[in-house]
Amino acid sequence: MxxxxxxxxxxxxxxxxxxxxxxxxxxxxxxxxxxxxxxxxxxxxxxxxxxxxxxxxxxxxxxxxxxxxxxxxxxxxxxxISQVPEGREVFHQMSVQENLLLGAHQRNEADGIARDIEVMCGYFPILKQRYRQMAGTLSGGEQQMLLIARALMARxxxxxxxxxxxxxxxxxxxxxxxxxxxxxxxxxxxxxxxxxxxxxxxxxxxxxxxxxxxxxxxxxxxxxxxxxxxxxxxxxxx
Ligand SMILES: Nc1ncnc2c1ncn2[C@@H]1O[C@H](COP(=O)(O)OP(=O)(O)O)[C@@H](O)[C@H]1O
Ligand SMILES: [Mg+2]
Missing domain, CATH: 3.40.50.300 (P-loop containing nucleotide triphosphate hydrolases)
Incomplete structure (x- = not known):
């Protein structure tokens, strides 16, 4: 390879x-x-x-x-190159959606971003269920999934x-x-x-x-x- x-x-x-x-x-x-x-x-x-x-x-x-x-x-x-740092926390006072959008802050194509949010919610269905909830209310495992999805939003x-x-x-x-x-x-x-x-x-x-x-x-x-x-x-x- x-x-x-x-x-x-x-x-x-x-x-x-x-x-x-x-x-x-x-x-x-x-x-x-x-x-x-x-x-x-x-x-x-x-x-x-x-x-x-x-x-x-x-x-x-x-x-x-x-x-x-x-x-x-x-x-x-x-x-x-994106990193999910060790023990890094999500932004507690922001929704799941807002956390995901932050991961895409270097991109400026709204369609592509919306599509990738759908893709991430497919891989991590819990994020779709909790889409408008404050990220601080997620469990530890759910927060880890959100962190990975957020890093992937940078493509x-x-x-x-x-x-x-x-x-x-x-x-x-x-x-x-x-x-x-x-x-x-x-x-x-x-x-x-x-x-x-x-x-x-x-x-x-x-x-x-x-x-x-x-x-x-x-x-x-x-x-x-x-x-x-x-x-x-x-x-x-x-
Ligand atoms: N910000 C820092 N300032 C001083 N020493 C550090 C810092 N971060 C890590 N170290 C030291 O560098 C070494 C490697 O740390 P680190 O890369 O965090 O190890 P690991 O991730 O494998 O646990 C350790 O001896 C640690 O104490
Ligand atoms: Mg370490």
Missing amino acids: AELLSFANVSAGYGRIEALSEVSLSVAAGGITALLGANGAGKTTVLNTICGLVAARKGEIRFDGKRIDGLASERVVSLG PRLLLLDEPSLGLSPLLVQQVFETIVRLHREEELTLLIVEQNAAIALEVAQYAYILENGEVAAHGTPDDLSANDAVASAYLGM
């Missing part, structure tokens, strides 16, 4: 803290790539560096072959999801991931999914990277990683 995003020998951090040191990873076009690792490993920093929210101090980031490191985050979004080619399973019941995790897989198949969406829940991420991904202390500790297909006893016991809780 062709590469949509490449992250090559990237180092990044906060002040004197080096959170990533020479991390390399590749996101295949049309695929689901997982980024796993314990708390503090640097997963969120990878996503924030892709989005231009944290500066790369070293290395190169390319999207569709073009350098994007050094670009402002708005510019990165306009190139077709990204690459969606970055930061711990979509966090705080959800096992049943809701299953539902959210089933919808993610449908979106990937039917909308030809490329995904990079950060998870601490390695089991669910490896169920849906075609390729995975494991980060430890800001470095890539292992990478491979889910089958290869699970079959490697050292990797499975150290990082996958198997």
Whole structure:
């Protein structure tokens, strides 16, 4: 598969803290790539560096072959990368509809936006049922679905999801991931999914990277990683 995003020998951090040191990873076009690792490993920093929210101090980031490191985050979004940040909240005092429209604020074709709202309500029927309700009244799982739908309203080619399973019941995790897989198949969406829940991420991904202390500790297909006893016991809780 062709590469949509490449992250090559990237180092990044906060002040004197080096959170990533020479991390390399590749996101295949049309695929689901997982980024796993314990708390503090640097997963969120990878996503924030892709989005231009944290500066790369070293290395190169390319999207569709073009350098994007050094670009402002708005510019990165306009190139077709959307992020659903970790634990990010919906706008509580706005309706579901208004939250979805905010996701499309960089677009200016009303017809296309209306059509995409219909498409999102098809994938996430609960959003249609709660369309005019304040988003703050939704449950945690419903808010996670709204966040994903809102990010998709920007019509990204690459969606970055930061711990979509966090705080959800096992049943809701299953539902959210089933919808993610449908979106990937039917909308030809490329995904990079950060998870601490390695089991669910490896169920849906075609390729995975494991980060430890800001470095890539292992990478491979889910089958290869699970079959490697050292990797499975150290990082996958198997
Ligand atoms: N805003 C920040 N300021 C200082 N250090 C940070 C900041 N954000 C993250 N870090 C540090 O960078 C490292 C990687 O964090 P992060 O990317 O959030 O890890 P993960 O998402 O894998 O839990 C950790 O040591 C964390 O404490
Ligand atoms: Mg994180």
